[in-house]
Amino acid sequence: MSNSFIKTGVIGHPIAHSKSPLIHSYWLDLYGFNGSYETIDIKTENLKQDVLNLVNNGYSGFNVTVPHKIAMMDLCDEIDDLAKTIGAVNTVTIKDGKLYGTNTDAFGFIQNIKDTVQRENWDWSFEKGKALVLGSGGAANAIIYALIKEGVPAITITNRTREKAEELQKIAPDKISVVEWSERNNACKDVQLIVNTTALGMSGKPPLEIDISQAPNTALVNDIVYAPLYTDLLKQAKARNLKVVKGIGMLLHQARPGFEKWNGKMPEVTKELEEIVLK
Ligand SMILES: NC(=O)c1ccc[n+]([C@@H]2O[C@H](COP(=O)([O-])OP(=O)(O)OC[C@H]3O[C@@H](n4cnc5c(N)ncnc54)[C@H](OP(=O)(O)O)[C@@H]3O)[C@@H](O)[C@H]2O)c1
Structure with missing residues (x-):
């Protein structure tokens, strides 16, 4: 069981439809981690400032969905080769105030x-x-x-x-x-x-x-x-x-590397998780 509270989420617009909170909340519960994963609605014109707010509010990282996957490339301090090749970022880890982007698709x-x-x-x-x-x-x-x-x-x-x-x-x-x-x-x-x-x-x-x-x-x-x-x-x-x-x-597997980066555990995809997400 981790002691520190780990704040994560998914940014996009619109975002209410996202299945990611169901996936990450399931894993947080399953592994007994102390953390949260929220949907964070960010409009294109606010992207830079709202991402900065996440950094300042102590988030450990976030997923990125439509329409920010390409724009997020410019806001990261570092992007790995995978995201560079694909030309889009869907997972960001925040460490010491710096943003590290990758793509897990x-x-x-x-x-x-x-x-x-x-x-x-x-x-x-x-x-x-x-x-x-x-x-x-x-x-x-x-x-x-x-x-x-x-x-x-x-x-x-x-x-x-x-x-x-x-x-x-x-x-x-x-x-x-x-x-x-x-x-x-x-x-x-x-x-x-x-x-x-x-x-x-x-x-x-x-x-x-x-x-x-x-x-x-x-x-x-x-x-x-x-x-x-x-x-x-x-x-x-x-x-x-x-x-x-x-x-x-x-959808379930692409969420695993982000969870691992933020919480330190590579989570498993289970039949139960699939059923929860499809409900
Ligand atoms: N399972 C998962 O985890 C996962 C992950 C990512 C995406 N997806 C799904 O994959 C699909 C594509 O996502 P994307 O991000 O690649 O979207 P995208 O960049 O908008 O690409 C859409 C693709 O669909 C084609 N298309 C759309 N309408 C068409 C039509 N009427 N006739 C023929 N081709 C048409 C487009 O062809 P043109 O180039 O000619 O427009 C293009 O190849 C979506 O349904 C998305 O939900 C699933």
């Missing part, structure tokens, strides 16, 4: 898949085959970087706005190819991993129209959208008996 994405593969005892690994990434937004950036680091031999990216996919191709031009969005069904051929990183299929957004029938029987399908828990893409993959990894796990 890549970690969350990889750990979610590894955790599920291990739990299900699947014969599958990142190095074994090609990946198809749908989308080229902020999340795709972190995911493509992570896939290259994990040794995926080749990646195909497809995105409605082709130029954004071509921008991400620069992460590893020798391993990444870009195909037209209209070619996404054919792009499922020969891949061992299909990841949806677009906002399509999320509650309130248009559906993700894709036919994955050409994917091999050994493929793993992951949707980072987690509302609904089982998206149409995951339902399609389940119906074909493919390996299915839900998006909620990425």
